[in-house]
Amino acid sequence: MTTVRHLPYGEKAEQSYDIRLAMEEATRCLLCDDAPCSHDCPAGTDPGRFIRAIRFRNFKGAARIIRQNNILGASCAAICPQERLCEKACSRTGIDHPIMIGRLQAFAMTQENTFKMKVLEAEPANGKKVLCIGAGPSSLTVAAELAKLGTDVTIIDENEKAGGMLRYGISPSRLSDEVLEQDLDAIRDLGVKFDMGKRVAKADLEKLAKEYDAIYVGVGLSASKMIPNLKGTDLKGVDTALNFLKRARSSKGNIEKLGRVVIIGGGDVAMDCASTAKQIGVDSIYVSFIETMETMPACKKELDYIVSLGVPVMPAFKPVELTGDGHVKSVKFVSMDGASCMELAADTVIFAVGQKATDDYFGLQAHDNIFIGGDFAYGGKTVVEAVKSGKGIAMDIAKFLRI
Ligand code: SF4
The missing domain is CATH 3.50.50.60 (FAD/NAD(P)-binding domain)
Structure with missing residues (x-):
């Protein structure tokens, strides 16, 4: 029989691992060569690497491995459908049951937050200026990847707070403000600026394209x-x-x-x-x-x-x-x-x-120094797929800017 639970608004459904449980779970990992869990992560996370760091109690190293690859590591730990991705592919399933990769990632991210670890640093300024329109997962990823290379990046968004679908399209019982803010802090620490509460219309793009070296339009699918x-x-x-x-x-x-x-x-x-x-x-x-x-x-x-x-x-x-x-x-x-x-x-x-793009941006194509991506360009997918898209677009922009 199902036990009916009553949780107040915003309360988390799943409790985090403590150190003892995290170590026990990390010890079960086979640390596979060419790990199947890593092939099945759209963002390219290599769980075997950060789980190995946890096993050696190198929690800062674990947090760094996660963040270097995915700037939204805390949010993805909370909301990724791991049972359909990395955990489904886990070799340990053949012995008993898959490693709880998502919960171990959440543990490493909690350690980062608790001990205020700074695990990423931006390279020296490269003199380029990029504007990211939209503050959802793909735009946050593009901004972070370019900021790591020393780019001056500003994110502009019509909402009061950053996060896009992460903040406004997911229940806080799955993704709390605290976890989302942890990811946003990691992005701010790379020097990314946020200009919130301002809407950029499609008609403004050409003018902005002259003020910035590149523009990324990642406005997501914000209409229902x-x-x-x-x-x-x-x-x-x-x-x-x-x-x-x-x-x-x-x-x-x-x-x-x-x-x-x-x-x-x-x-x-x-x-x-x-x-x-x-x-x-x-x-x-x-x-x-x-x-x-x-x-x-x-x-x-x-x-x-x-x-x-x-x-x-x-x-x-x-x-x-x-x-x-x-x-x-x-x-x-x-x-x-x-x-x-x-x-x-x-x-x-x-x-x-389902969701769709707002009518204002309908039909926009990438051209010159204007790039598009994320859900807006490829349809509604998971957050980790938006991260993958953001990483790819950031590489395209970096190549375009020769940085
Ligand atoms: S596939 Fe499973 S057991 Fe192998 S490294 Fe990944 S998490 Fe560990």
């Missing part, structure tokens, strides 16, 4: 998709996932009473909405999606987490109508095989059915 032609989506009480998560994060969970909640979507963002709503307080809550339990896109650990909070999930149903008179009252569904239908009472309906 909706199901087209679905009746009732204009009713009060209907929200999008990004808007809901942003409102909850900005107010630390102090938003209007949610009442009976229905969440539509089967990805990690939908799971984040469910855990956030549950922690804020609901009269009832359901998550419904068109996929089956086997094909839904959410990570297993995120699904397990909302189930542990007592959230029921209804797979293989699609919404066909939202009813209400000014304010939403219910959502009508039909099963994907057409054999059954259901109606769920609702005061709040949250759509978590």
Whole structure:
């Protein structure tokens, strides 16, 4: 039987390893040659290397190995779908079960934070100036990689705080402000400047391109998709996932009473909405999606987490109508095989059915000294894939600037 947990808004679901547990887990690692765990990390992290450092109690060395490769090492430790990537590939699985790579990475990052370690240094100034538009994962990575080479980098973003999807599209119970700020501090320590609360329109790009040696546009996918032609989506009480998560994060969970909640979507963002709503307080809550339990896109650990909070999930149903008179009252569904239908009472309906670029940047192509990347260029992917994209773009920009 599932144990239903009640956590206050923002409280973390998983406790960190202490030194004893971290050492025990690190000792299980086989320190494989040409380690399969490393091949399956999009960001190119080599877990065997930092786990070896932990085994020798060289925690600063472990933190340095992680950060040199991935400036968002603390955030990725918290939110990466490790069970689908490095841990899935781990050789130890054949003996008993995979090494808990994500938790060991989180341990090394906690050591860095606790003992205020400075593990990276920028090279001397190279005289080049780069502007990164957007403060999400790919832009943060581009900025950090170029700053390491001695570039003068500024990040500009319309939001009050940096992080993009890391801050506004993920529940704080998965990624706390403290962990995100730790990564942002590592970027600030490299000399990157943040100019927040300013929107750059597509029309401003040409002028900025003359002021900077290169521009990176990594504005992400900050607009929410909706199901087209679905009746009732204009009713009060209907929200999008990004808007809901942003409102909850900005107010630390102090938003209007949610009442009976229905969440539509089967990805990690939908799971984040469910855990956030549950922690804020609901009269009832359901998550419904068109996929089956086997094909839904959410990570297993995120699904397990909302189930542990007592959230029921209804797979293989699609919404066909939202009813209400000014304010939403219910959502009508039909099963994907057409054999059954259901109606769920609702005061709040949250759509978590994908993101898209804002209309303003639609159609932008890279040209001259303007580079594009991240989710904006390649579609919504995981944070670690945005890191990979950011590292690649930073190399392209460095080559272009001859640094
Ligand atoms: S594959 Fe598993 S056992 Fe081998 S180095 Fe990576 S974490 Fe260690």
